[in-house]
Each structure stands twice: as structure tokens, then as C-alpha cells.
Amino acid sequence: MSRRQVNGYRDDSPEAPVYDDAHRAFLQAFFSNSVFTSDTLKPVVAAILSAQDPERPRLEGDITEPIITSLIQNTNAKISHFDFEILSAREQMKGDRTYALVNTASDTFTQLATSFTPDEIAYIKRLLDAMFEENNSRTREIMAVKQMRAKQLAKAPPRNRQSQAATQVDANEEPTQVESNVKSISHGDCDRVLQTLVTQGFFQESPSHYYSLAPRGLLELRNYLKETYNEPPAEDDDEENEPTIRIRDCEGCQEIVTIGLRCDNRDCGVRWHTRCANQFFGGRQGNGKRCPKCKADWTGSSYVGEKADRVQPRRSTAGRASRAQEDEEEDENE
Numbered sequence: 001m002s003r004r005q006v007n008g009y010r011d012d013s014p015e016a017p018v019y020d021d022a023h024r025a026f027l028q029a030f031f032s033n034s035v036f037t038s039d040t041l042k043p044v045v046a047a048i049l050s051a052q053d054p055e056r057p058r059l060e061g062d063i064t065e066p067i068i069t070s071l072i073q074n075t076n077a078k079i080s081h082f083d084f085e086i087l088s089a090r091e092q093m094k095g096d097r098t099y100a101l102v103n104t105a106s107d108t109f110t111q112l113a114t115s116f117t118p119d120e121i122a123y124i125k126r127l128l129d130a131m132f133e134e135n136n137s138r139t140r141e142i143m144a145v146k147q148m149r150a151k152q153l154a155k156a157p158p159r160n161r162q163s164q165a166a167t168q169v170d171a172n173e174e175p176t177q178v179e180s181n182v183k184s185i186s187h188g189d190c191d192r193v194l195q196t197l198v199t200q201g202f203f204q205e206s207p208s209h210y211y212s213l214a215p216r217g218l219l220e221l222r223n224y225l226k227e228t229y230n231e232p233p234a235e236d237d238d239e240e241n242e243p244t245i246r247i248r249d250c251e252g253c254q255e256i257v258t259i260g261l262r263c264d265n266r267d268c269g270v271r272w273h274t275r276c277a278n279q280f281f282g283g284r285q286g287n288g289k290r291c292p293k294c295k296a297d298w299t300g301s302s303y304v305g306e307k308a309d310r311v312q313p314r315r316s317t318a319g320r321a322s323r324a325q326e327d328e329e330e331d332e333n334e
């Protein structure tokens with residue numbers, strides 16, 4: 001088999017995926033540093049390509065997104081047999097790309113076991129429950145948790161309030177060992193877990209001290225979030241029992257939205273990242289803007305993310321109650 005070069009930096013036309021020293025070095029870079037942004041990845045790629053072909057040295061500025069995409073595709077073609085993949089996600093507000101080497105077979109929490117104790121992992125699940133159940137009601141899709149609440153959650157709840165994930169999976173069984181043995185973690189451990197999650201790029205902390213999922217968290221937890229917080233479509237076509245969908249993808253880029261905009265119509269599932277909505281509605285004049293699905297007027301003033309916690313929600317006919325709605329009564333009594 002002839003040796004071909006990476007599609008995009010040689011003039012040769014691309015054929016079957018190549019996997020050469022450049023790809024090996026590229027993968028090695030992800031083994032030693034599991035997350036990159038475009039800014040941190042470009043110099044690495046420039047160095048790899050320059051080393052491979054010293055007669056054509058590359059600078060950081062020569063590395064385009066298609067070059068990176070090509071390297072990723074060819075590397076993934078090789079490593080996907082081992083259930084690994086390099087995936088990328090955009091930071092939801094600024095749009096910068098984050099790249100991470102992800103184990104697609106084992107669940108993220110098994111991987112987190114190398115950094116955290118079982119009680120700490122149970123705490124991380126409580127944080128996710130707070131983001132995606134407690135703070136994610138029909139009227140307010142905050143999808144973030146305030147620092148104060150995050151610290152309260154260090155205390156393990158009574159058995160019957162354990163993670164929905166566990167109760168769903170084991171609906172017909174006794175609570176599992178792990179579940180019933182979950183213990184509170186100390187304030188010191190709680191601070192360290194939060195700090196580690198931020199440092200490792202799973203969580204981000206906003207200036208107003210809300211924790212939300214950072215790009216790596218979104219990448220690695222994408223499947224977990226949908227499996228845990230979205231109900232599967234009903235098997236019989238009983239239209240009255242619409243499944244509860246708490247995690248939705250952007251109408252533009254198809255990636256999960258935890259910070260962005262929602263359709264003003266509470267019954268409509270349309271969500272956008274602000275950037276993606278601006279791209280879509282950008283060319284349209286003020287009152288010509290309509291939701292592409294339900295055709296409601298698009299005002300761009302219904303938020304997803306911590307902004308939804310600050311903006312007075314509109315009048316609505318909220319039906320389904322979430323666990324947190326006892327605390328949110330005032331929203332319904334406008």
C-alpha cells in the first residue's frame with residue numbers, strides 16, 4: 001500500500017484514511033494532555049507537521065480547522081476500534097472549539113473513578129441532578145447550579161432522594177449497594193472536587209458563581225445527560241404522554257444547549273446558542289423573525305442558562321412540576 005499524506009496539507013488527492021507518524025504523535029499529544037482548545041492545539045500540530053516534513057516548516061498560523069479535522073478523522077478511523085475518539089465541542093458563548101480524547105465505551109463516571117472516590121462521584125451526580133432537574137423546570141431552564149447550592153449538596157440526601165439515574169435503571173429492584181451507602185463529603189473535599197472539575201474542564205464557574213458544564217463536560221457527558229434526563233420516546237404512540245425532554249440540541253449546530261436561547265412558546269422545543277440564533281436570524285428584519293418550528297414571533301428574550309434565573313419569567317401555564325418548583329412558586333403567581 002502506498003503511503004499517502006494527510007488530506008489538506010499535501011496536494012495529493014485524499015483516498016483511504018492515512019495513519020502515519022503525524023497521527024501517532026497527534027494521538028500521543030492527547031494521551032498526555034486530554035483536552036485542547038484551538039489555541040493550544042495549533043502549535044502542537046504545527047510542531048508535529050514540521051517535524052514530519054522539515055523542508056516545509058509550519059507555523060501556528062498555517063494550521064487551519066480543515067487540517068485539524070483531517071488529522072482527527074484519520075486518527076479516529078484507527079482508534080475507534082478501541083472505543084476511543086477525539087471529539088470536539090464549541091464553547092457555547094464564544095464559540096471556541098475544545099478537543100478531547102473520549103472513551104466512547106466506558107461511561108464517564110467509571111473514568112472519573114481514577115480522580116474521585118465513590119462518595120465524590122455520587123456528589124458529582126447530585127450536582128448534575130441539581131443542574132438538569134432541580135434547576136431545569138419548564139419555566140426556568142437554568143442548567144447551572146449556584147456555588148452556595150453546590151456546597152449544600154456535599155451533604156448526601158436520604159436514600160429516597162438519590163440520583164434519578166440509579167432509580168430509573170433499577171426501577172424494579174432494591175436500591176443498589178452503592179446507592180444506599182452514599183455518604184456526605186466534607187466541605188474541604190467538596191471544594192476540592194469543584195476545583196478539580198473546573199481545572200479539568202468539566203465545569204466552568206461564571207462571574208456570578210454559577211457552575212455549569214464546560215465544553216469537555218458537555219463532550220464527555222453528552223450521552224449520559226440524554227439517557228438520564230430525557231425520557232425515551234413512548235413505545236405506543238400515545239400522544240398524550242409526551243416524554244419529558246430536559247436536554248435539547250441547538251437548532252443550528254445540533255450540539256447540546258445549556259447556555260443560550262429558547263423559543264418564547266413554552267411548548268416548543270426549539271433552542272439555540274446565541275451565536276447560532278444570530279447567524280440564523282441575522283439577515284431578517286425585526287418583526288419578520290419567527291421560530292422555524294412553531295412560527296411564534298421570535299423575540300430572543302427567553303433564556304437558557306443562568307440568565308433564566310435572573311430574568312423574570314413570562315406568564316405561563318406550567319403543568320409538570322419539577323422537584324424544585326416548591327421553591328419557585330412565586331414565578332407562577334405573577
Ligand SMILES: [Zn+2]
Nearest residue numbers: 250253273276
Ligand atoms: Zn448552536
Ligand SMILES: [Zn+2]
Nearest residue numbers: 263268291294
Ligand atoms: Zn418555537
